[in-house]
Amino acid sequence: MNLTPLIICQSQHQLEKGLYIKKILPNHVDIKCFNFIPSNSQSKKSFSIVKSSKELIGDINYYDRFIFFSITPSKELFNIIQAIRKSGKHIIVIQETHQLSMSNGTINSIMMSPDLIIAASDAEKEFMIQNKLFRKNTIISSGWIFQKKFHEFIHKEITINEGKNFNNYVLVILSAPQIITSSSSETYQKRREILEWVQKNNPNTKVIIKLHPLEDRQKFINFNNIQNNSL
Secondary structure, rough: OOEEEEEEEEHHHHHHHHHHHHOOOOOOEEEEOOOOOOOOOHHHOOOEEOOOOOHOOOOOEEEEEEEEEEOOOHHHHHHHHHHHHHHHOOEEOOOOOOOHHHHOOOOOOOOOOOEEEEEEEEEEEEEEHHOOOOOOEEEEEOOOOHHHHHHHHHEEEEEEEEEHHHHEEEEEEEOOOOOOOOOOOOOHHHHHHHHHHHHHHHHOEEEEEEEOOOHHHHHHHHHHHHHHOOO
16 A cells, blocks of 8 residues: 655745645645644645644554654654654655755754755755765755746745735845854844835835744744834
8 A cells, every 4th residue: 555645844935845846746745734824825725734743643654754844853843753753654854945055064954863855955965974964875965946946836826826916025035043043143133123124225115024944933923013012
């Protein structure tokens, strides 16, 4: 019996990548969203939502491979990884960003060793091997998956489902805050100053913010609400 692979998404960014992979793979793939509430821009027929690690663990027997974009230490995720290990199934991580190249050789998105890592590039693969971060025979590179066709797919999905016109928008892409990477100089206050500068210098545009893939969106929203209320 051939079981279905499962993609586990832990953020909106990961869901977008998961939906693209589901589209380009020849065989059926399931997607489950864990620990976040997806936006309304994607059809919920394409994925399901699990509200707890117990719910996800209960579905393990239906799958033979579990695909993540990040595996970072948390009690719930550790329980999921442990259950997958006990079941004898395989854990695959698709590197979501060129993190080693962009973060001076540090990586915080893969903190538990998977059975297979699909690196973002040959350079990322070499960084991992040279720094002995993971076993050499567990790392492969087939080139960056999320290039032009991925962005065309996402743009099409958003346009169809939300009817958005992206004229007069400014996109601000934020890096990892200190709550994720302790060495980061990107505090919430500095972010606020950057966003105020962007808005001031682009008065007739709407600012779209892209947070770090592992960031808790609600914490960022709560900070901005507190700051606005104190003005």
